[in-house]
Amino acid sequence: MYYYKIISIILFAVGITFSLTPSVYAEEPISISTSQSLYNEGDTVVVFGTIAKTFQGLPITLQIYHEDNLITVAQVEVALDGSFAKDFSASGPFWTSDGTYIIRGFYTSDKIVETTFEFYKQASIVGSASFPVDIPNSGTFDMGYTIRGGEIKDVTINKDHNSLLLELAAESSGELVVKLPRSSFDAIKSDGGDEIFIILIGNNKNDLENFVQVQYKEVETGSDFRSLQILFEKDDRWVEIIGTYVIPEFGSIAIIILVAAVSSAIIISKSKLSVRYN
Template sequence: MYYYRIISIILFAVGITFSLTPSVYAEESISISTSQSLYNEGDTVVVFGTIAKTFQGLPITLQIYHEDNLIAVAQVEVALDGSFAKDFSASGPFWTSDGIYIVRGFYTSDKIVETTFEFYKQVSIVGSTSFPVDIPNSGTFDMGYTIRGGEIKDVTINKDHNSLLLELVTESNGELVVKLPRSSFDAIKSDGGDEIFIVLIGNNKNDLENFVQVQYKEVETGSDFRSLRILFEEDDRWIEIIGTYVIPEFGSIAIIILVAAVSSAIIISKSKLSVRYN
Protein backbone atom coordinates (compact mmCIF):
# COMPACT_ATOMS: atom_id res chain seq x y z
CA MET A 1 0.00 0.00 0.00
CA TYR A 2 2.84 2.33 0.90
CA TYR A 3 4.51 1.82 -2.49
CA TYR A 4 1.26 2.50 -4.34
CA ARG A 5 1.02 5.85 -2.55
CA ILE A 6 4.60 6.74 -3.50
CA ILE A 7 3.95 5.87 -7.15
CA SER A 8 0.74 7.94 -7.12
CA ILE A 9 2.58 10.97 -5.74
CA ILE A 10 5.32 10.65 -8.37
CA LEU A 11 2.80 10.37 -11.20
CA PHE A 12 0.89 13.40 -9.86
CA ALA A 13 4.09 15.45 -9.73
CA VAL A 14 5.04 14.41 -13.26
CA GLY A 15 1.56 15.39 -14.44
CA ILE A 16 1.96 18.88 -12.94
CA THR A 17 5.35 19.26 -14.61
CA PHE A 18 3.97 18.38 -18.04
CA SER A 19 0.95 20.61 -17.56
CA LEU A 20 3.21 23.59 -16.82
CA THR A 21 5.64 22.95 -19.65
CA PRO A 22 3.64 24.54 -22.53
CA SER A 23 3.36 27.99 -20.92
CA VAL A 24 7.04 28.06 -19.99
CA TYR A 25 8.00 26.86 -23.46
CA ALA A 26 5.77 29.48 -25.04
CA GLU A 27 7.56 32.25 -23.18
CA GLU A 28 10.95 30.98 -24.35
CA SER A 29 9.99 30.17 -27.95
CA ILE A 30 8.10 33.31 -29.03
CA SER A 31 8.57 37.02 -28.36
CA ILE A 32 6.52 40.09 -29.23
CA SER A 33 7.14 43.84 -28.88
CA THR A 34 5.91 47.22 -30.11
CA SER A 35 8.09 49.97 -31.56
CA GLN A 36 7.02 52.38 -28.82
CA SER A 37 5.41 52.13 -25.42
CA LEU A 38 3.00 55.02 -26.04
CA TYR A 39 0.96 56.10 -29.07
CA ASN A 40 -1.46 58.85 -30.00
CA GLU A 41 -4.25 58.89 -32.57
CA GLY A 42 -2.84 58.74 -36.08
CA ASP A 43 0.39 57.03 -35.06
CA THR A 44 1.51 53.73 -36.56
CA VAL A 45 1.69 50.88 -34.06
CA VAL A 46 4.46 48.54 -35.21
CA VAL A 47 4.20 45.03 -33.74
CA PHE A 48 7.15 42.70 -34.27
CA GLY A 49 8.75 39.61 -32.81
CA THR A 50 10.36 36.24 -33.38
CA ILE A 51 9.34 32.58 -33.22
CA ALA A 52 12.04 30.03 -32.43
CA LYS A 53 10.42 27.06 -34.16
CA THR A 54 8.16 27.72 -37.12
CA PHE A 55 5.91 25.65 -39.38
CA GLN A 56 6.04 26.38 -43.09
CA GLY A 57 3.04 28.35 -44.28
CA LEU A 58 1.57 28.88 -40.80
CA PRO A 59 0.95 32.60 -40.08
CA ILE A 60 0.82 34.23 -36.66
CA THR A 61 -2.45 35.85 -35.61
CA LEU A 62 -2.11 39.26 -33.95
CA GLN A 63 -4.95 40.84 -31.97
CA ILE A 64 -5.13 44.23 -30.24
CA TYR A 65 -7.55 44.62 -27.33
CA HIS A 66 -8.65 47.46 -25.10
CA GLU A 67 -10.29 45.94 -22.05
CA ASP A 68 -12.64 43.32 -23.59
CA ASN A 69 -12.98 45.08 -26.94
CA LEU A 70 -11.19 43.75 -30.02
CA ILE A 71 -9.64 46.76 -31.74
CA ALA A 72 -7.70 45.15 -34.60
CA VAL A 73 -6.74 41.71 -35.88
CA ALA A 74 -4.41 40.44 -38.60
CA GLN A 75 -2.77 37.25 -39.80
CA VAL A 76 0.89 37.88 -40.53
CA GLU A 77 3.32 35.79 -42.55
CA VAL A 78 6.33 34.52 -40.61
CA ALA A 79 9.72 34.83 -42.34
CA LEU A 80 12.09 31.91 -42.74
CA ASP A 81 14.21 33.20 -39.85
CA GLY A 82 11.15 33.23 -37.58
CA SER A 83 10.66 37.00 -37.56
CA PHE A 84 7.37 38.82 -38.17
CA ALA A 85 6.16 42.42 -38.23
CA LYS A 86 2.89 44.24 -38.82
CA ASP A 87 1.83 47.91 -38.89
CA PHE A 88 -1.50 48.98 -37.40
CA SER A 89 -2.86 52.50 -37.86
CA ALA A 90 -4.06 53.92 -34.55
CA SER A 91 -7.05 55.65 -36.08
CA GLY A 92 -10.65 54.90 -36.89
CA PRO A 93 -13.89 54.16 -35.04
CA PHE A 94 -12.42 51.55 -32.67
CA TRP A 95 -9.58 53.71 -31.34
CA THR A 96 -11.73 55.80 -29.04
CA SER A 97 -10.56 55.20 -25.46
CA ASP A 98 -7.41 56.21 -23.63
CA GLY A 99 -5.58 53.60 -21.59
CA ILE A 100 -3.65 50.34 -21.74
CA TYR A 101 -3.97 48.24 -24.91
CA ILE A 102 -2.98 44.57 -25.10
CA VAL A 103 -1.34 42.94 -28.13
CA ARG A 104 -1.73 39.15 -28.26
CA GLY A 105 0.08 36.82 -30.63
CA PHE A 106 -1.26 33.31 -31.37
CA TYR A 107 0.89 30.86 -33.32
CA THR A 108 -0.01 27.40 -32.00
CA SER A 109 -1.92 26.30 -28.92
CA ASP A 110 1.27 26.36 -26.85
CA LYS A 111 2.74 29.49 -28.45
CA ILE A 112 0.74 32.45 -27.17
CA VAL A 113 2.34 35.69 -26.03
CA GLU A 114 1.28 39.26 -25.27
CA THR A 115 2.59 42.75 -24.60
CA THR A 116 1.02 46.13 -23.82
CA PHE A 117 1.22 49.78 -24.83
CA GLU A 118 -0.50 53.02 -23.86
CA PHE A 119 -2.80 54.92 -26.21
CA TYR A 120 -4.09 58.48 -25.86
CA LYS A 121 -6.51 59.83 -28.43
CA GLN A 122 -5.40 63.43 -28.00
CA VAL A 123 -1.93 64.94 -27.80
CA SER A 124 -2.07 67.71 -25.23
CA ILE A 125 -0.32 70.62 -26.94
CA VAL A 126 -1.04 73.62 -24.78
CA GLY A 127 0.99 72.88 -21.67
CA SER A 128 -1.12 72.47 -18.59
CA THR A 129 2.04 73.48 -16.76
CA SER A 130 4.77 75.98 -17.58
CA PHE A 131 8.37 75.83 -16.48
CA PRO A 132 10.32 79.08 -15.96
CA VAL A 133 13.64 78.93 -17.82
CA ASP A 134 16.35 81.26 -16.57
CA ILE A 135 18.04 83.41 -19.23
CA PRO A 136 21.51 84.41 -17.98
CA ASN A 137 21.48 88.10 -17.01
CA SER A 138 18.14 88.54 -18.75
CA GLY A 139 15.21 87.25 -16.68
CA THR A 140 13.19 84.15 -17.64
CA PHE A 141 10.83 82.77 -20.26
CA ASP A 142 8.07 80.20 -19.77
CA MET A 143 8.18 76.83 -21.53
CA GLY A 144 4.77 75.15 -21.67
CA TYR A 145 4.70 71.39 -21.36
CA THR A 146 2.76 68.24 -20.56
CA ILE A 147 4.38 64.99 -19.53
CA ARG A 148 3.31 61.40 -18.94
CA GLY A 149 5.56 58.94 -17.11
CA GLY A 150 7.64 61.44 -15.18
CA GLU A 151 8.23 65.09 -14.38
CA ILE A 152 10.61 67.88 -15.33
CA LYS A 153 13.08 68.64 -12.56
CA ASP A 154 15.01 71.47 -14.20
CA VAL A 155 15.58 73.28 -17.50
CA THR A 156 18.79 75.15 -18.25
CA ILE A 157 20.17 77.03 -21.24
CA ASN A 158 23.39 75.92 -22.89
CA LYS A 159 24.55 79.02 -24.77
CA ASP A 160 27.46 77.19 -26.41
CA HIS A 161 25.08 74.70 -28.04
CA ASN A 162 22.12 77.07 -28.44
CA SER A 163 20.10 74.43 -26.65
CA LEU A 164 17.77 73.69 -23.78
CA LEU A 165 18.84 70.93 -21.38
CA LEU A 166 15.93 69.29 -19.57
CA GLU A 167 16.48 67.16 -16.48
CA LEU A 168 13.78 64.52 -15.94
CA VAL A 169 12.64 62.32 -13.10
CA THR A 170 11.05 59.33 -14.83
CA GLU A 171 8.68 56.70 -13.47
CA SER A 172 8.20 54.69 -16.68
CA ASN A 173 8.45 54.99 -20.43
CA GLY A 174 6.57 58.12 -21.36
CA GLU A 175 5.94 61.16 -23.49
CA LEU A 176 6.86 64.84 -23.23
CA VAL A 177 5.25 67.62 -25.25
CA VAL A 178 7.02 70.98 -25.02
CA LYS A 179 5.68 74.30 -26.31
CA LEU A 180 8.66 76.45 -27.29
CA PRO A 181 8.19 80.24 -27.66
CA ARG A 182 9.83 81.40 -30.89
CA SER A 183 10.83 84.71 -29.33
CA SER A 184 13.15 82.93 -26.91
CA PHE A 185 14.14 79.65 -28.56
CA ASP A 186 13.88 78.40 -32.14
CA ALA A 187 15.60 76.69 -35.06
CA ILE A 188 15.66 78.94 -38.13
CA LYS A 189 17.32 78.59 -41.55
CA SER A 190 19.35 81.41 -43.09
CA ASP A 191 16.40 82.23 -45.38
CA GLY A 192 14.05 82.60 -42.39
CA GLY A 193 12.26 79.26 -42.77
CA ASP A 194 11.91 76.69 -40.02
CA GLU A 195 14.89 74.41 -39.42
CA ILE A 196 14.65 71.04 -37.71
CA PHE A 197 15.63 70.73 -34.08
CA ILE A 198 18.15 68.16 -32.92
CA VAL A 199 16.94 66.13 -29.92
CA LEU A 200 19.40 64.08 -27.87
CA ILE A 201 18.57 61.85 -24.90
CA GLY A 202 20.89 60.35 -22.27
CA ASN A 203 21.09 59.28 -18.65
CA ASN A 204 24.28 61.14 -17.65
CA LYS A 205 24.86 64.72 -18.75
CA ASN A 206 28.61 64.34 -18.19
CA ASP A 207 28.80 61.39 -20.60
CA LEU A 208 27.94 62.98 -23.94
CA GLU A 209 29.10 59.96 -25.95
CA ASN A 210 26.12 58.03 -24.62
CA PHE A 211 23.57 60.66 -25.68
CA VAL A 212 21.45 59.30 -28.53
CA GLN A 213 19.72 61.32 -31.22
CA VAL A 214 16.02 60.48 -31.27
CA GLN A 215 13.16 61.28 -33.56
CA TYR A 216 10.50 63.74 -32.49
CA LYS A 217 7.18 64.88 -33.92
CA GLU A 218 6.31 68.54 -34.39
CA VAL A 219 2.67 68.36 -33.36
CA GLU A 220 1.80 72.03 -33.84
CA THR A 221 3.45 75.06 -35.40
CA GLY A 222 2.33 78.64 -34.94
CA SER A 223 3.65 82.09 -35.67
CA ASP A 224 4.91 82.48 -32.11
CA PHE A 225 5.56 78.90 -30.94
CA ARG A 226 6.51 75.35 -31.97
CA SER A 227 5.35 72.23 -30.08
CA LEU A 228 7.43 69.05 -30.08
CA ARG A 229 6.43 65.59 -28.91
CA ILE A 230 9.35 63.52 -27.57
CA LEU A 231 9.19 59.94 -26.31
CA PHE A 232 11.51 58.81 -23.53
CA GLU A 233 12.35 55.59 -21.72
CA GLU A 234 12.31 54.82 -18.01
CA ASP A 235 16.07 55.17 -17.50
CA ASP A 236 16.39 58.45 -19.46
CA ARG A 237 17.36 61.46 -17.36
CA TRP A 238 18.35 64.24 -19.77
CA ILE A 239 16.87 65.65 -22.97
CA GLU A 240 18.78 68.25 -24.97
CA ILE A 241 16.89 70.22 -27.63
CA ILE A 242 19.29 72.02 -29.98
CA GLY A 243 18.12 74.97 -32.06
CA THR A 244 19.78 77.92 -33.77
CA TYR A 245 19.28 80.48 -31.03
CA VAL A 246 18.31 80.93 -27.41
CA ILE A 247 17.03 84.52 -27.39
CA PRO A 248 18.16 86.33 -30.57
CA GLU A 249 21.31 87.95 -29.22
CA PHE A 250 22.96 84.53 -28.87
CA GLY A 251 22.50 83.68 -32.54
CA SER A 252 25.37 85.18 -34.56
CA ILE A 253 26.89 81.80 -35.50
CA ALA A 254 23.87 79.70 -34.63
CA ILE A 255 23.45 77.91 -37.95
CA ILE A 256 27.10 76.82 -37.96
CA ILE A 257 26.60 75.45 -34.45
CA LEU A 258 23.48 73.53 -35.51
CA VAL A 259 25.27 71.99 -38.50
CA ALA A 260 28.08 70.90 -36.19
CA ALA A 261 25.52 69.49 -33.76
CA VAL A 262 23.85 67.49 -36.54
CA SER A 263 27.20 66.02 -37.58
CA SER A 264 28.10 65.15 -34.00
CA ALA A 265 24.70 63.61 -33.35
CA ILE A 266 24.97 61.41 -36.43
CA ILE A 267 28.39 60.18 -35.33
CA ILE A 268 27.24 59.58 -31.75
CA SER A 269 24.04 57.77 -32.61
CA LYS A 270 24.81 56.04 -35.91
CA SER A 271 24.87 52.60 -34.35
CA LYS A 272 21.83 53.22 -32.14
CA LEU A 273 19.27 54.90 -34.38
CA SER A 274 18.18 51.60 -35.87
CA VAL A 275 16.96 50.52 -32.44
CA ARG A 276 15.62 53.66 -30.82
CA TYR A 277 12.14 54.82 -31.93
CA ASN A 278 12.31 53.34 -35.38
Protein backbone atom coordinates in the same frame (compact mmCIF):
# COMPACT_ATOMS: atom_id res chain seq x y z
CA MET B 1 37.64 -1.28 -14.32
CA TYR B 2 38.60 1.69 -12.21
CA TYR B 3 39.41 3.61 -15.41
CA TYR B 4 35.91 3.04 -16.83
CA LYS B 5 34.32 4.17 -13.58
CA ILE B 6 36.28 7.44 -13.76
CA ILE B 7 35.18 7.99 -17.37
CA SER B 8 31.55 7.32 -16.43
CA ILE B 9 31.72 9.81 -13.57
CA ILE B 10 33.23 12.47 -15.83
CA LEU B 11 30.58 11.97 -18.51
CA PHE B 12 27.84 12.09 -15.89
CA ALA B 13 29.27 15.33 -14.47
CA VAL B 14 29.50 16.88 -17.93
CA GLY B 15 25.90 15.93 -18.60
CA ILE B 16 24.80 17.63 -15.40
CA THR B 17 26.83 20.72 -16.27
CA PHE B 18 25.16 21.07 -19.65
CA SER B 19 21.73 20.48 -18.18
CA LEU B 20 22.32 23.21 -15.59
CA THR B 21 23.84 25.74 -17.99
CA PRO B 22 21.64 28.85 -18.08
CA SER B 23 19.65 29.38 -21.25
CA VAL B 24 21.00 32.89 -21.67
CA TYR B 25 22.89 31.70 -24.72
CA ALA B 26 19.80 30.20 -26.30
CA GLU B 27 17.88 32.28 -28.78
CA GLU B 28 14.51 33.51 -27.57
CA PRO B 29 11.80 31.37 -29.19
CA ILE B 30 9.71 34.44 -30.06
CA SER B 31 9.98 38.20 -29.63
CA ILE B 32 7.60 41.08 -30.27
CA SER B 33 7.90 44.87 -30.23
CA THR B 34 6.17 48.07 -31.32
CA SER B 35 7.73 50.98 -33.19
CA GLN B 36 7.09 53.31 -30.27
CA SER B 37 5.70 53.21 -26.76
CA LEU B 38 2.82 55.68 -27.15
CA TYR B 39 0.22 56.31 -29.86
CA ASN B 40 -2.62 58.74 -30.43
CA GLU B 41 -5.84 58.19 -32.35
CA GLY B 42 -5.14 57.91 -36.07
CA ASP B 43 -1.55 56.77 -35.62
CA THR B 44 -0.24 53.56 -37.14
CA VAL B 45 0.76 50.93 -34.59
CA VAL B 46 3.66 48.99 -36.10
CA VAL B 47 4.10 45.52 -34.55
CA PHE B 48 7.13 43.42 -35.47
CA GLY B 49 9.17 40.53 -34.14
CA THR B 50 10.99 37.30 -34.82
CA ILE B 51 10.41 33.59 -34.31
CA ALA B 52 13.44 31.35 -33.79
CA LYS B 53 11.97 28.16 -35.25
CA THR B 54 9.21 28.41 -37.81
CA PHE B 55 6.89 26.01 -39.60
CA GLN B 56 6.28 26.57 -43.28
CA GLY B 57 2.90 28.13 -43.94
CA LEU B 58 2.03 28.68 -40.28
CA PRO B 59 1.11 32.36 -39.56
CA ILE B 60 1.37 34.13 -36.23
CA THR B 61 -1.84 35.42 -34.66
CA LEU B 62 -1.69 38.93 -33.19
CA GLN B 63 -4.34 40.24 -30.81
CA ILE B 64 -4.62 43.71 -29.28
CA TYR B 65 -6.47 44.08 -25.98
CA HIS B 66 -7.43 46.95 -23.72
CA GLU B 67 -8.18 45.46 -20.32
CA ASP B 68 -10.44 42.49 -21.18
CA ASN B 69 -11.70 43.94 -24.45
CA LEU B 70 -10.39 42.56 -27.75
CA ILE B 71 -9.68 45.55 -29.99
CA THR B 72 -8.45 43.82 -33.14
CA VAL B 73 -6.91 40.57 -34.36
CA ALA B 74 -4.87 39.56 -37.40
CA GLN B 75 -3.03 36.55 -38.78
CA VAL B 76 0.35 37.56 -40.15
CA GLU B 77 2.60 35.67 -42.53
CA VAL B 78 6.03 34.78 -41.16
CA ALA B 79 9.02 35.28 -43.46
CA LEU B 80 11.59 32.56 -44.15
CA ASP B 81 14.02 34.23 -41.74
CA GLY B 82 11.42 34.12 -38.96
CA SER B 83 10.55 37.81 -39.03
CA PHE B 84 7.05 39.26 -39.14
CA ALA B 85 5.49 42.74 -39.15
CA LYS B 86 1.99 44.18 -39.17
CA ASP B 87 0.49 47.69 -39.20
CA PHE B 88 -2.66 48.46 -37.23
CA SER B 89 -4.57 51.74 -37.55
CA ALA B 90 -5.36 53.17 -34.11
CA SER B 91 -8.79 54.38 -35.12
CA GLY B 92 -12.34 53.11 -35.22
CA PRO B 93 -15.16 52.27 -32.80
CA PHE B 94 -13.05 50.02 -30.56
CA TRP B 95 -10.26 52.52 -29.93
CA THR B 96 -12.22 54.48 -27.35
CA SER B 97 -10.31 54.35 -24.07
CA ASP B 98 -7.02 55.86 -22.96
CA GLY B 99 -4.55 53.63 -21.17
CA THR B 100 -2.30 50.61 -21.56
CA TYR B 101 -2.96 48.23 -24.47
CA ILE B 102 -1.59 44.69 -24.69
CA ILE B 103 -0.42 42.95 -27.86
CA ARG B 104 -0.36 39.16 -27.66
CA GLY B 105 1.31 36.96 -30.24
CA PHE B 106 0.42 33.27 -30.62
CA TYR B 107 2.45 30.96 -32.85
CA THR B 108 2.36 27.53 -31.21
CA SER B 109 1.29 26.38 -27.77
CA ASP B 110 4.78 27.02 -26.39
CA LYS B 111 5.45 30.20 -28.39
CA ILE B 112 3.30 32.93 -26.89
CA VAL B 113 4.54 36.45 -26.25
CA GLU B 114 3.16 39.87 -25.38
CA THR B 115 4.13 43.53 -25.10
CA THR B 116 2.35 46.77 -24.22
CA PHE B 117 1.97 50.34 -25.42
CA GLU B 118 0.13 53.46 -24.25
CA PHE B 119 -2.78 54.90 -26.23
CA TYR B 120 -4.47 58.30 -25.90
CA LYS B 121 -7.31 59.38 -28.15
CA GLN B 122 -6.06 62.94 -28.17
CA ALA B 123 -2.55 64.29 -28.15
CA SER B 124 -1.59 66.39 -25.17
CA ILE B 125 -2.91 69.94 -25.19
CA VAL B 126 0.01 72.08 -26.23
CA GLY B 127 1.38 74.35 -23.52
CA SER B 128 -1.27 73.73 -20.86
CA ALA B 129 1.37 74.51 -18.21
CA SER B 130 4.55 76.56 -18.25
CA PHE B 131 8.03 76.26 -16.78
CA PRO B 132 10.21 79.34 -16.13
CA VAL B 133 13.61 79.02 -17.79
CA ASP B 134 16.46 81.17 -16.48
CA ILE B 135 18.55 82.93 -19.11
CA PRO B 136 21.94 83.84 -17.61
CA ASN B 137 22.16 87.63 -17.17
CA SER B 138 18.98 88.05 -19.23
CA GLY B 139 16.01 87.19 -17.01
CA THR B 140 13.68 84.29 -17.83
CA PHE B 141 11.24 83.02 -20.43
CA ASP B 142 8.31 80.64 -20.05
CA MET B 143 8.37 77.28 -21.82
CA GLY B 144 4.88 75.91 -22.29
CA TYR B 145 4.56 72.16 -21.86
CA THR B 146 2.32 69.17 -21.26
CA ILE B 147 3.61 65.83 -20.03
CA ARG B 148 2.10 62.37 -19.58
CA GLY B 149 3.89 59.64 -17.67
CA GLY B 150 6.09 61.89 -15.55
CA GLU B 151 6.98 65.44 -14.62
CA ILE B 152 9.56 68.08 -15.47
CA LYS B 153 11.91 68.69 -12.55
CA ASP B 154 14.11 71.39 -14.06
CA VAL B 155 15.03 73.17 -17.28
CA THR B 156 18.43 74.76 -17.81
CA ILE B 157 20.20 76.43 -20.70
CA ASN B 158 23.44 75.15 -22.19
CA LYS B 159 24.67 78.19 -24.09
CA ASP B 160 27.65 76.29 -25.52
CA HIS B 161 25.26 73.87 -27.25
CA ASN B 162 22.49 76.44 -27.81
CA SER B 163 20.20 73.97 -26.13
CA LEU B 164 17.65 73.40 -23.40
CA LEU B 165 18.34 70.56 -20.96
CA LEU B 166 15.21 69.15 -19.34
CA GLU B 167 15.35 66.94 -16.27
CA LEU B 168 12.46 64.46 -16.08
CA ALA B 169 11.04 62.21 -13.40
CA ALA B 170 9.48 59.50 -15.59
CA GLU B 171 6.96 57.20 -13.92
CA SER B 172 6.38 55.24 -17.13
CA SER B 173 6.78 55.56 -20.87
CA GLY B 174 5.10 58.78 -21.87
CA GLU B 175 4.80 61.88 -23.98
CA LEU B 176 6.20 65.39 -23.61
CA VAL B 177 4.99 68.35 -25.65
CA VAL B 178 6.96 71.59 -25.34
CA LYS B 179 5.94 74.99 -26.68
CA LEU B 180 9.07 76.98 -27.52
CA PRO B 181 8.87 80.78 -27.94
CA ARG B 182 10.77 81.77 -31.07
CA SER B 183 11.93 85.03 -29.48
CA SER B 184 13.95 83.10 -26.90
CA PHE B 185 14.77 79.72 -28.44
CA ASP B 186 14.58 78.42 -31.99
CA ALA B 187 16.30 76.54 -34.81
CA ILE B 188 16.69 78.76 -37.88
CA LYS B 189 18.50 78.28 -41.18
CA SER B 190 20.81 80.93 -42.60
CA ASP B 191 18.06 81.96 -45.04
CA GLY B 192 15.59 82.51 -42.20
CA GLY B 193 13.59 79.31 -42.69
CA ASP B 194 12.88 76.78 -39.96
CA GLU B 195 15.67 74.32 -39.22
CA ILE B 196 15.12 70.96 -37.54
CA PHE B 197 15.91 70.57 -33.85
CA ILE B 198 18.19 67.86 -32.52
CA ILE B 199 16.64 65.89 -29.64
CA LEU B 200 18.92 63.79 -27.43
CA ILE B 201 17.75 61.60 -24.54
CA GLY B 202 19.77 59.92 -21.80
CA ASN B 203 19.63 58.77 -18.20
CA ASN B 204 22.95 60.19 -16.97
CA LYS B 205 23.71 63.87 -17.40
CA ASN B 206 27.44 63.27 -17.12
CA ASP B 207 27.58 60.38 -19.59
CA LEU B 208 27.05 62.10 -22.91
CA GLU B 209 28.14 59.05 -24.91
CA ASN B 210 24.99 57.25 -23.80
CA PHE B 211 22.67 60.04 -24.99
CA VAL B 212 20.82 58.97 -28.13
CA GLN B 213 19.15 60.99 -30.83
CA VAL B 214 15.42 60.47 -31.15
CA GLN B 215 12.87 61.63 -33.64
CA TYR B 216 10.16 64.10 -32.72
CA LYS B 217 6.96 65.46 -34.21
CA GLU B 218 6.37 69.17 -34.72
CA VAL B 219 2.71 69.25 -33.74
CA GLU B 220 2.10 72.99 -34.06
CA THR B 221 3.94 75.89 -35.66
CA GLY B 222 3.18 79.59 -35.38
CA SER B 223 4.84 82.88 -36.16
CA ASP B 224 6.01 83.22 -32.55
CA PHE B 225 6.33 79.61 -31.33
CA ARG B 226 7.04 75.98 -32.29
CA SER B 227 5.61 72.96 -30.44
CA LEU B 228 7.40 69.60 -30.37
CA GLN B 229 6.10 66.20 -29.29
CA ILE B 230 8.79 63.96 -27.77
CA LEU B 231 8.25 60.39 -26.60
CA PHE B 232 10.26 59.07 -23.67
CA GLU B 233 10.69 55.80 -21.79
CA LYS B 234 10.56 55.01 -18.10
CA ASP B 235 14.34 55.05 -17.58
CA ASP B 236 14.85 58.35 -19.42
CA ARG B 237 15.87 61.26 -17.22
CA TRP B 238 17.39 63.94 -19.44
CA VAL B 239 16.11 65.49 -22.68
CA GLU B 240 18.31 67.94 -24.57
CA ILE B 241 16.73 70.09 -27.29
CA ILE B 242 19.40 71.64 -29.52
CA GLY B 243 18.54 74.69 -31.62
CA THR B 244 20.52 77.45 -33.28
CA TYR B 245 20.09 80.07 -30.58
CA VAL B 246 18.91 80.72 -27.07
CA ILE B 247 18.12 84.42 -27.48
CA PRO B 248 19.97 85.74 -30.56
CA GLU B 249 22.98 87.17 -28.72
CA PHE B 250 24.03 83.68 -27.59
CA GLY B 251 26.58 83.15 -30.33
CA SER B 252 27.05 83.91 -34.00
CA ILE B 253 28.16 80.40 -34.99
CA ALA B 254 25.06 78.63 -33.66
CA ILE B 255 23.90 77.54 -37.11
CA ILE B 256 27.29 75.96 -37.79
CA ILE B 257 27.02 74.08 -34.49
CA LEU B 258 23.60 72.69 -35.40
CA VAL B 259 24.68 71.69 -38.91
CA ALA B 260 27.63 69.84 -37.41
CA ALA B 261 25.30 68.12 -34.96
CA VAL B 262 22.96 67.07 -37.76
CA SER B 263 25.75 65.69 -39.93
CA SER B 264 27.48 63.79 -37.14
CA ALA B 265 24.53 62.46 -35.14
CA ILE B 266 23.84 58.74 -35.40
CA ILE B 267 20.29 57.68 -34.54
CA ILE B 268 20.73 54.87 -32.02
CA SER B 269 17.74 52.87 -30.80
CA LYS B 270 16.75 52.68 -27.10
CA SER B 271 13.87 50.48 -28.05
CA LYS B 272 13.88 47.32 -30.05
CA LEU B 273 13.98 49.09 -33.41
CA SER B 274 17.09 50.72 -34.81
CA VAL B 275 15.46 54.14 -34.40
CA ARG B 276 12.64 55.58 -32.44
CA TYR B 277 9.76 56.40 -34.69
CA ASN B 278 7.32 59.33 -34.51
